[in-house]
Amino acid sequence: MERGRIDDYEPGPVPSPRPLDRFGFVKQERSSSPERVIKSRSTIEFEKEERRVRKWRKMIGVGGSDWKHYVRRKPHVVKRRIRKGIPDCLRGLVWQLISGSRDLLLMNLGVYEQLVIYETSASELDIIRDISRTFPSHVFFQQRHGPGQRSLYNVLKAYSVYDRDVGYVQGMGFLAGLLLLYMSEEDAFWLMVALLKGAVHAPMEGLYQVGLPLVQQYLFQIDHLVREYLPKLGEHFTQEMINPSMYASQWFITVFSYSFPFHLALRIWDVFLFEGVKIVFKVGLALLKYCHDDLIKLPFEKLIHALRNFPEDAMDPDTLLPMAYSIKVSRRLEELKHEYEKKNVKLVEGEESDRKLKQPQ
Structure with missing residues (x-):
């Protein structure tokens, strides 16, 4: 057995069922509104959401085929709709389209599987130690060594191998965990790559470097x-x-x-x-x-x-x-x-000057 692989451990017991919110988190105890008000509000919200979904489907096309064309033609419309909130049922796909991660995946087919199955990481034990701390109240991640925790481990391990300069830092688990609630392991991995390496915006790997x-x-x-x-x-x-x-x-x-x-x-x-x-x-x-x-x-x-x-x-x-x-x-x-x-350059220059002065002549 390969040391540190989460596959080496037996899954823990499935947590006993508790009421969940619409995102899969255990509900907090709160006073409830009258049932009639809840039904009325939910009907209105459902109809509103259906109209939004239809607009978004038309905008992105089948599997995202129309997205780039629509963004070029109507960037202000896209920005306004995103600020109003992406429909939850389309969120995973749209996140991949706007981050550039879908293109990265298509250019690197098979790479994620290689990283997960055949590579080893110096961070494996650290990742295993931290997994249970990531969204512990979400049903997907609650089972010890269950499917959610395995997926989280795989994504974090793969990234720690893909970018050894960054490796693994604790806060990365929340990024990966959030993404895994909306997409597959491979999709989540490439979206992390897009973010940290800067596929669309400035690279963010400096958040996790030494x-x-x-x-x-x-x-x-x-x-x-x-x-x-x-x-x-x-x-x-x-x-x-x-x-x-x-x-x-x-x-x-x-x-x-x-x-x-x-x-x-x-x-x-x-x-x-x-x-x-x-x-x-x-x-x-x-x-x-x-x-x-x-x-x-x-x-x-x-x-x-x-x-x-x-x-x-x-x-x-x-x-x-x-x-x-x-x-x-x-x-x-x-x-x-x-x-x-500029401040950092001056600081480095000052430290270098001090170092030279301290050197024996």
Whole structure:
């Protein structure tokens, strides 16, 4: 037996059935609305969703055959519809189309199978250790060494072999897990490749490389944006010695899939895959703006807790996302990126100068 393969272990018992929400997560106990209201609302939402699905099917064509042509002809229509939310039944296919991962898969047929079956990874035991921590309340991933955990292991192991410079880092499990709820193992793997290697947008592998260089850049940028867009809150953060690494790292490393409500994370991912990482900054700023008046009153410990546990009303996509879309950050993000790079160059030059001075003459 190959050391560290998840296939070496017997599946654990299937968890006892509990009520699930529409995405497959165990439901939290909440007071229910009157049955008549629920039926009425669900009928209206179903009819609305059916109309949206018909529009989307016409837009993407059979198996996505019309997608590129439609995007070229009507990019503003596509952007508007994505911001309203991709129909859940089409989400997996559309994510592959807008990320460029479908093209990667077609250019690399058989590569994923090779990586999973014939290659070994130095990260295998680390991946196995972390698997049960990924979406533990979702029915697909709950069974110990069951189908969901096996698929998650395969995707993460394959990526750790495909990109040995990155290998495996814990937060990657939430990316892979989210994708596996909407597509096959092979599709999820190539979408991870598209994201980290930059098939459409800037590569994101720096989120997971040694030292997390891209995380450091994003934290520098969000720190400046908070101080510029929300100066009172920025000043309060300074007084309470709060820095972005204390609350925003997971925003970027998992693109809100770690601790945010799943229905909100999905809507953010729709936009993220089409428009890029700027939506993460916009959503973060919108959250802080929405909770601004409460946050500026809190001392350090309560402030940390609040920044990691936003109230339910702040997490409503129909309230939060329009706020996020109204925040313009593209130009400022580019300026701050250049500023960060210049700062790092000076830092490296300073360290090199110090090293030379310390060398024996």
